[in-house]
Amino acid sequence: MYKKTxxxxxxxxxxxxxxxPFDPANTDYQAYLKWLSEGNEPxxxxxxxxxxxxxxxxxxxxxxxxxxxxxx
Amino acid sequence: MxxxxxxxxxxxxxDGSLQKTSAQTxxxxxxxxxxxxxxxxxxxxxxxxxxxxxxxxxxxxxxxxSGKLIAQQNAGSVTPPSGFTNYLGVTSQSSYSVTSSDFFLxxxxxxxxxxxxxxxxxxSAKTVTVSFWVRxxxxxxxxxxxxxxxxxxxxxFSYSISSANTWEQKTITVSGDxxxxxxxxxxxxxxxxxxxxxxxxxxxxxGAWAGGFFLSTTGATSVVGTNGATFYITGVQLEAGSTATxxxxxxxxxxxxxxxxxxxxxxxxxxxxTIVNSHFLNGNTQSASLSLPxxxxxxxxxxxxxxxxTFWNATSSAALNTATxxxxxxxxxxxIGATGNPSAIxxxxxxLNGTPKxxxxx
Numbered sequence: 001m002y003k004k005t006x007x008x009x010x011x012x013x014x015x016x017x018x019x020x021p022f023d024p025a026n027t028d029y030q031a032y033l034k035w036l037s038e039g040n041e042p043x044x045x046x047x048x049x050x051x052x053x054x055x056x057x058x059x060x061x062x063x064x065x066x067x068x069x070x071x072x
Numbered sequence: 073m074x075x076x077x078x079x080x081x082x083x084x085x086x087d088g089s090l091q092k093t094s095a096q097t098x099x100x101x102x103x104x105x106x107x108x109x110x111x112x113x114x115x116x117x118x119x120x121x122x123x124x125x126x127x128x129x130x131x132x133x134x135x136x137x138s139g140k141l142i143a144q145q146n147a148g149s150v151t152p153p154s155g156f157t158n159y160l161g162v163t164s165q166s167s168y169s170v171t172s173s174d175f176f177l178x179x180x181x182x183x184x185x186x187x188x189x190x191x192x193x194x195x196s197a198k199t200v201t202v203s204f205w206v207r208x209x210x211x212x213x214x215x216x217x218x219x220x221x222x223x224x225x226x227x228x229f230s231y232s233i234s235s236a237n238t239w240e241q242k243t244i245t246v247s248g249d250x251x252x253x254x255x256x257x258x259x260x261x262x263x264x265x266x267x268x269x270x271x272x273x274x275x276x277x278x279g280a281w282a283g284g285f286f287l288s289t290t291g292a293t294s295v296v297g298t299n300g301a302t303f304y305i306t307g308v309q310l311e312a313g314s315t316a317t318x319x320x321x322x323x324x325x326x327x328x329x330x331x332x333x334x335x336x337x338x339x340x341x342x343x344x345x346t347i348v349n350s351h352f353l354n355g356n357t358q359s360a361s362l363s364l365p366x367x368x369x370x371x372x373x374x375x376x377x378x379x380x381x382t383f384w385n386a387t388s389s390a391a392l393n394t395a396t397x398x399x400x401x402x403x404x405x406x407x408i409g410a411t412g413n414p415s416a417i418x419x420x421x422x423x424l425n426g427t428p429k430x431x432x433x434x
Contacts, residue, residue, distance in 0.1 A: 006398050006411065018375040021401045025258055025370035027433060 002032060003043040011042055101320040102182050103264070104330045105130045106204075106308035108158040111145040112337040113429075118144040121165050126433060128160050129331040130181075131308075136174045140165055140296045141268065143178075152306055153205045153239045155319070159306035162268060167299040175287050176269040176296045177216075178305060181434035183369065184221075184261035190248055190312060192220075192262075197248025202264065203316035205307040206231075207239045208295070215267040215275065215292030218246060219285065221260040225252035226286035228276040233293075241307070243316040249281050258369050260434040264310060268303055269294035332366045334433045340381075340424040350383055350420040358383050358392065359409040360422035364430070368403045372430035376408075379426045383410050386419040406430065 002020070003012040009022040011032060020028045036042075076084045083091040110129040119127055119142050126132045127143040135141050146152075147161025162178060170176070190198045202218070211233050219226040227249070231242040255261045267275075267288025276286030295303045307319045322330075340346045350360040360381075376399055383392040398409040408422060 007400060010399065010401065013373075016375055017377070018373050019399045019401060020373050021371035023371035025432075026373060028373040028431070029371075 001043070002035065002040075004045040006045055014043070099320075100311045100317060101309045101322075102186055102200075103130075103180060103308045103310050104334075105327060106306075107156055107319065107321070108145060108160045108306050109324065110328055110331050111158075112331065112335055114145065116145050118142055118147065126335065128158075129335060131160055131178060132180075133162060133178055135176045135296075137168070137171075137176075140168050141176060147304065148302060150207065150237075150304065153241070155321075156205070156306050159205075159207075159304045161302060161304045162295070163303075164268075164296050164298055164301040166296070168269070168296045170269045170271045170294055170296065172271040172273045174269065174271040175267070175274045176294075177265045177267050177287055178303070179263055179265040179287075180308065181221075181260040182262045182264070182310065183434060184255035184257045184259050187254075187261040188256035190254075192249045192254040193252050195250055197250045198312050199245060199247050199314050201309075201311055201314055201316045202229075202244045202246065203241060203307070203309045203311075203319075204266075204305055205239050205241050206233060206266075207237060207302075207304040208233050208293075209236055209300070209302045210293055210295065210298060211236050212293040213289075213291065215270065215278065215288030216244075217263075217265045217267075217276070217286050217288060219263045219265065219287075220249075220252055221255045221263065222253055223285040224283055225249055225254075225281065226276060226284055227281050228278050228286045228289045230278040230289045230292060237302075239304075245314045245316075251281075252283070262310075264308075266303075266305065267292055269296035329366050332364075333369050334431070336364060336366075336368070336372070336430045338424075338426075338428050340426055340428070342425055344423050346424040347421050348424065349386075350422045352418050352420075353409070357398070357409045357411050358417070358420055358422075359407055361405050361407040362424070363405050364403075368430065368432040369434070370432045371401050371403060372406075372432040374399055374401050374406055375429040375431070377426045377428065380428050381408055381422045381424045381426075384421050384423060385417045386421045392417055392420060401430070403432075 001014040010019050074086045108128045121139045121142050123133050128145050133143045143162045152159050213230050213232050215230050217226050217228045229244045265287045270288035274287045275290040276282050278289040295301045348360045353359040400407040
């Protein structure tokens, strides 16, 4: 069994989750083509998962030294 | 000082050492990992009895009926032949009578690009010599074959093991095949098979080229026929010419690189030892690449598992995404991506973990 991926030229082999590239010289791809020729169809690709993004606190600006003479 | 020169044996020096004839220099041995030193997949551990693929690098065990064999580098911990530290050991798991279509074997594929000079399939086909050290708990006549990738040209050969549990060196010389189609590109050029049990359909007559698919010889000893029978092998060499020269010893780094053309196993572990820069790609993907140690034979199949890496904000060291979601593969590198919002973070990095594996095997 295979599953499509977000890349058009890679398919997932479901039993070990391996990524099989579409290269005629790759023997796993040759096995995939044989599997297709037997009338099988790959599963659709998983929908992209929106990851959780941790908020990053803004870094406070450091005071910069100045050559300006202070008034006073 | 006396030196004797013999057209058959070579040059014998006064200390008794021999410079054999037909000595070639550089990559004499077309077999990769013939001394079984490199075992990226199992690191010396035993396979399951369902093994039907590569064990030590470049050597695979095939069984048409699962559960009859296990294999392991240095199985049984016997002393290897002098000058060797490793061997591939196969052990029978039952007393099995092969059916006509069965086959059990150790085999090795030579890439076409590495045998193209042999000119097989032409009138100029060169003779080759196969040599190896073998040890078995069984004695008798054993079989094997050379064959092409189309499985329509085969040369079955036989050899005898006369003493049980004793290392013996075997030599088989084969005149090159002047007909048939032999791959000279990056596919499998020659398959070398050593039979451990083969049915009548897969067995042929020893010592002659045949237009068919044969893995062994008719009547050969069946290792799978005896529960607990062992078959150990090392020092496998295939070279041009009609003489078996000494086993060609290559530096470990060279041999590993030769193996990595077909298979690479990484061990990134669980820490933060391996960090690569990540970049914002195509507006919605955080993406990082790692160069491979060698150019692989073909685009490799990637086994990345579920914990290959974690994207981090390089400034704050905050995790962006614990799951990597996409992979791209070339002969030279692999790229890992995480689709979605993490792309907004720059600079970012990817901490690589786990044990990804890349395979471009024949």
